[in-house]
Amino acid sequence: MVVAFFGRGVVVDAVSDEALRWQTIVGGIALLLGVFSIVQVHWRRVATRHEDRVYSAILLLCLAVMAGFGVFGGVGTGSVYDWLFENIQSPMMATMFSMLAFFIASAGYRAFRARSVPSAILLVTAIIVMLGRIPMGQYLYDGLPGWATWIMTVPSVAVQRGIIIGAALGAASMSLRVLIGIERTYLGRG
Amino acid sequence: MSFWQLMQRLDRRIIYTLIFVSVIIPTLFPLKLPTAVTPETMSFFNAVDSLPAGSRILFPFDCWPSTRAETEPMAVAALRHCFRKNLRVVGLSNVGMGGPSVLENVMNRIAEENGKVYGVDYVNLGYKANYQAVLLGMGSSIETIFPADHRGTRLADLPLMREVPNYDSLVYTVIVSDNAMIDYWVSLVNARYSMPMVAGVTAVMAPKQMSYVQAGQLQGLLGGMKGAAEYETLVGAVDKANRGMDSQSLIHLLIIGFIVLGNVGYFMTRNDKREYHGERG
Numbered sequence: 001m002v003v004a005f006f007g008r009g010v011v012v013d014a015v016s017d018e019a020l021r022w023q024t025i026v027g028g029i030a031l032l033l034g035v036f037s038i039v040q041v042h043w044r045r046v047a048t049r050h051e052d053r054v055y056s057a058i059l060l061l062c063l064a065v066m067a068g069f070g071v072f073g074g075v076g077t078g079s080v081y082d083w084l085f086e087n088i089q090s091p092m093m094a095t096m097f098s099m100l101a102f103f104i105a106s107a108g109y110r111a112f113r114a115r116s117v118p119s120a121i122l123l124v125t126a127i128i129v130m131l132g133r134i135p136m137g138q139y140l141y142d143g144l145p146g147w148a149t150w151i152m153t154v155p156s157v158a159v160q161r162g163i164i165i166g167a168a169l170g171a172a173s174m175s176l177r178v179l180i181g182i183e184r185t186y187l188g189r190g
Numbered sequence: 191m192s193f194w195q196l197m198q199r200l201d202r203r204i205i206y207t208l209i210f211v212s213v214i215i216p217t218l219f220p221l222k223l224p225t226a227v228t229p230e231t232m233s234f235f236n237a238v239d240s241l242p243a244g245s246r247i248l249f250p251f252d253c254w255p256s257t258r259a260e261t262e263p264m265a266v267a268a269l270r271h272c273f274r275k276n277l278r279v280v281g282l283s284n285v286g287m288g289g290p291s292v293l294e295n296v297m298n299r300i301a302e303e304n305g306k307v308y309g310v311d312y313v314n315l316g317y318k319a320n321y322q323a324v325l326l327g328m329g330s331s332i333e334t335i336f337p338a339d340h341r342g343t344r345l346a347d348l349p350l351m352r353e354v355p356n357y358d359s360l361v362y363t364v365i366v367s368d369n370a371m372i373d374y375w376v377s378l379v380n381a382r383y384s385m386p387m388v389a390g391v392t393a394v395m396a397p398k399q400m401s402y403v404q405a406g407q408l409q410g411l412l413g414g415m416k417g418a419a420e421y422e423t424l425v426g427a428v429d430k431a432n433r434g435m436d437s438q439s440l441i442h443l444l445i446i447g448f449i450v451l452g453n454v455g456y457f458m459t460r461n462d463k464r465e466y467h468g469e470r471g
Binding site for chain 2: 001005013016017020021023024026027028030031074075076077081082085086089090093094096097098101102104105106108109110112113114123126127130131133134135136137138139145149152153156157160161163164
């Protein structure tokens with residue numbers, strides 16, 4: 001796969017394609033294994049009358065309903081699966097995510113304090129970016145979007161690039177350790 | 191207890207109520223404030239706009255339903271632009287839970303609006319597990335990875351897909367993503383297959399993706415609801431993102447107000463706390 005990434009050829013492509021096909025099949029089976037695992041865990045909770053058995057039962061019921069309608073009724077627009085997704089699952093997930101606005105406002109009010117110089121810099125920067133990213137900020141002062149863009153494209157990118165390069169080097173060295181057999185913790189031993 | 195001490199102990203339910211009101215009021219009474227277009231959004235628009243009519247493009251929608259408020263307006267605006275330019279769109283999702291369904295609904299809606307036909311002008315390949323294998327495998331053969339589309343139709347029966355055996359037949363990629371999939375599109379597909387691409391991402395992801403834009407790996411970027419609102423303005427179809435920006439404006443102002451108020455209160459009551467702790471020794 002590493003060779004295939006850097007160059008193409010008949011043999012390399014054939015081997016790489018076959019490996020990718022296997023990888024897709026294994027990925028599908030892993031997904032199925034995940035479903036079996038979750039059913040097993042929650043079925044046991046229901047069977048042993050665990051204190052959270054009601055939640056487990058709801059999970060199993062929802063899993064069966066969604067999978068049943070998806071497999072036997074199709075997943076296209078207008079299907080029952082689509083109706084359940086559009087009117088129950090999607091709004092519930094969006095609701096969970098939108099709760100963040102309430103928590104961020106409350107946390108910002110209680111915890112975001114200029115206790116030191118670095119935290120004061122962070123606070124001022126956050127305010128400039130927050131104002132610069134909304135039409136109201138531009139309405140209040142025309143230069144704010146430019147300031148916010150500069151913060152996001154110069155100091156922020158410099159830091160982000162450092163993080164990306166650091167993470168990539170870490171991932172590469174970890175992969176190398178796994179390939180040459182130094183790293184064995186994923187096998188359950190040191 | 192002084193006013194500032196009282197403010198430091200403000201009930202969180204009051205904060206929640208103010209946030210709720212800030213969302214509702216602009217939804218009912220839009221402010222219609224103009225949105226300034228950033229250079230990254232302009233580059234995104236120009237990249238799609240410069241593609242010749244009939245070009246085949248890839249449209250990955252790698253998003254969870256939870257971020258739909260941000261990502262769906264982006265997908266709508268981008269697809270509207272693509273279909274108006276008569277581009278032919280091959281969609282897919284690397285997020286199994288909800289991604290293909292949202293994409294299917296958005297594609298059908300915008301295609302119907304522009305008189306496009308499924309299978310000829312656009313296709314939704316759906317989801318396949320193991321994204322790294324999917325992204326690399328499509329470079330050799332899309333049909334090997336996706337034997338059938340999201341609706342279960344064999345790719346051989348879809349006129350558009352008969353013309354698209356792999357990435358070589360696609361001229362551009364327009365990604366909408368709310369997760370790290372964007373890194374794989376850049377590092378696997380852009381790097382290995384030299385596929386030019388633009389991306390629309392959630393606001394929290396945008397700062398990281400700026401490094402890809404500056405490196406030329408992404409030719410344009412939409413950042414959050416603001417990016418979507420800018421794109422709507424450029425396409426000339428003001429929709430949900432622009433309406434959402436009114437609420438976002440008020441909420442940002444409210445949060446800034448809370449932060450300022452919290453800090454003023456903190457400095458006003460700091461001496462009280464010192465005295466209190468001093469007395470206790």
